[in-house]
Amino acid sequence: MNFAFVSGDPALDLAGTVGSRRDGPVDLLAAPADLERWVAACEGLPDRVAADPAGFASALSLREAVYRLALDRVHGRPFDPGSLAIVNGTAAVPTLSVELGDAGLCVSGDLPAVLSHLARSAAAVLADPHACLKECGRSGCTRVYLDRSRGARRTWCGMDACGNRVKAAAYRARRRASTAAGNRVPGGTA
Numbered sequence: 001m002n003f004a005f006v007s008g009d010p011a012l013d014l015a016g017t018v019g020s021r022r023d024g025p026v027d028l029l030a031a032p033a034d035l036e037r038w039v040a041a042c043e044g045l046p047d048r049v050a051a052d053p054a055g056f057a058s059a060l061s062l063r064e065a066v067y068r069l070a071l072d073r074v075h076g077r078p079f080d081p082g083s084l085a086i087v088n089g090t091a092a093v094p095t096l097s098v099e100l101g102d103a104g105l106c107v108s109g110d111l112p113a114v115l116s117h118l119a120r121s122a123a124a125v126l127a128d129p130h131a132c133l134k135e136c137g138r139s140g141c142t143r144v145y146l147d148r149s150r151g152a153r154r155t156w157c158g159m160d161a162c163g164n165r166v167k168a169a170a171y172r173a174r175r176r177a178s179t180a181a182g183n184r185v186p187g188g189t190a
Contacts, residue, residue: 003028003037004143005041007143007144007145008146010045010121011121015066017038020142029056029059032055039051044107046107049109049110049111050110052111055111058111062086062119065087070144071135087126090118091116093112095109095116095117095120096114134154141162143157
């Protein structure tokens with residue numbers, strides 16, 4: 001299973017590990033091993049962490065809290081107090097260690113440090129009054145993303161995941177309409 005990192009922020013990408021939340025949720029983090037793979041694939045996080053059942057449950061709790069708070073921000077609602085408590089409590093734990101070397105940055109830490117980093121990232125983006133958060137424009141996609149495009153005109157969470165699907169569906173609809181119009185005979189008889 002491939003993870004999409006298109007939201008513009010790692011905490012929003014974590015929230016995006018559940019797709020189609022309204023229609024038929026698809027959870028990409030079904031087990032602790034999935035979380036371990038997601039952390040390893042996410043840029044800026046350690047290459048390896050161990051996720052036990054308690055850590056996995058904490059990650060899922062943080063994911064849902066970030067998603068609720070992001071939706072609150074998108075819709076201009078006050079933040080959900082329970083979700084705030086989860087994000088703030090997770091952010092209070094010591095975060096990742098970063099060490100600069102000849103090979104670049106070496107990021108290390110355990111799962112609680114990773115979750116703390118993600119919670120702090122969520123807090124920073126959700127508190128930024130200039131951050132333009134949007135929900136994907138593809139029907140069925142519930143990913144919230146940070147729109148950094150010129151004029152904040154981005155419509156989809158990502159072209160590969162959603163933009164191409166919307167464009168292809170529109171193309172097919174136009175083709176069907178033009179084929180149907182070409183098959184009609186003037187005067188109503190065929």
